[in-house]
Amino acid sequence: MAGPRRITDKNEFLPDWLRDLTPNGSTRRSLAGKPYYRTWRKAVLSVFDNDEYWGTRVEISLPLPPHVNAELHAICERIMADKERVCGATDGETSADSYYSKMMMALFGRAVYDQIVDKWGSSDPKSVKAAEAFGEIYGNKLLALTWKASTVDLTAALKRMRDVFAGADADQARLLEKWAEDTFRAIFSVIVSGTAARQEVFARCDHALHHLVEFEKHEWPMADGLHRPTFKELFAFLPRVSTLLGHYPLVKDGANQGCSTCNEEHARHAGQQHSLAHSPHSPFVPQARTNTARQMRWF
Ligand SMILES: [Zn+2]
Ligand SMILES: [Zn+2]
Ligand SMILES: [Zn+2]
Structure with missing residues (x-):
């Protein structure tokens, strides 16, 4: 039937x-x-x-x-x-x-x-x-063998990034909450689309968190030298849907900052045809690149 x-x-x-x-x-x-x-x-x-x-x-x-x-x-x-x-x-x-x-x-x-x-x-x-x-x-x-568990993981990954913003006021907290909600909604469909895509997104979340923490501790050089980032600067550093999905490098000015994963990513992205990188059939970085990036992760 x-x-x-x-x-x-x-x-x-x-x-x-x-x-x-x-x-x-x-x-x-x-x-x-x-x-x-x-x-x-x-x-x-x-x-x-x-x-x-x-x-x-x-x-x-x-x-x-x-x-x-x-x-x-x-x-x-x-x-x-x-x-x-x-x-x-x-x-x-x-x-x-x-x-x-x-x-x-x-x-x-x-x-x-x-x-x-x-x-x-x-x-x-x-x-x-x-x-x-x-x-x-x-x-x-x-x-727990289904995507169900991954939604919990995604919520936790986004929360870890929000937690970097200690001392955010009420308006800022709302902004962060909206970021988390919008990001969750947009990435959710990718999370459920398969294991490889899921792992890729989680790896990118981890890497984004790593640099976000660095940036918050003002270890990452900024345009006008080292200083404690304002909320606005830190918020601008949060990964967006397009960067978490690999359409763009995770860290905008992240080339030649001492991270081999980011260097690799920027080099690859610069060398990629834009149309190819954004093809609807392949929203993700190619597998070979993913593996290299994974091997080269430094944290
Ligand atoms: Zn990096
Ligand atoms: Zn980068
Ligand atoms: Zn591009």
Whole structure:
């Protein structure tokens, strides 16, 4: 049947993969009927159902956008790897109760398992509370394999740059907040577009922060000599969307200032045809350049 599908739809992606964690044959049917297992499974799926992206905003329809495909693949791979460990830990187990305990132990490891069972299960891993906790943790582990985690990282990266502006007044704080919001909104689509693009943006955020801190400590020479930067000067030094995406060098006057990454970037950018650098098909620096830049990072 064609049409939109959701990651948690019955007999589709996640429910299908989760079933692979359960035993074969009659033990599977027995386990599937147990209330603790149903609670656990429901808690895993709820993490995705309650997520504003996977739960409501995106229904999975064919053809899948590449980043959705990549994330589904990552989740599936993770569950298949877990399945190997569960299989090893439950070898020959025919009791559904024992299988479930061993499965949780294999999924979470002894320390987390004990912690959950002690806290929620009154030493029974099959209690409703423990099953809910196990399910929620596992669901969040899987969710962390998606772009979701990257949005948290991006917010944190932008915050680290804002934090350089210690002592900003209310108006300045608003300006910084708007910068962070606008930047987040513009870069978000790139973050979700794939792992390589994501890593590139985060590497550029790190490098921008590095120079921003330098600049704030007035180690970076300015046009009129060394002095403590004003808010305006420091704000002008904040990376913009176009620089974080690599359309322009991160630091405008950053050539020959002692940073090999920036020197490389400026040299490459100067040598690049402008139209090529700004081609809609390739908003990013070419891969070879990225690798060189990464190797040459000096902090
Ligand atoms: Zn640099
Ligand atoms: Zn530069
Ligand atoms: Zn350019």
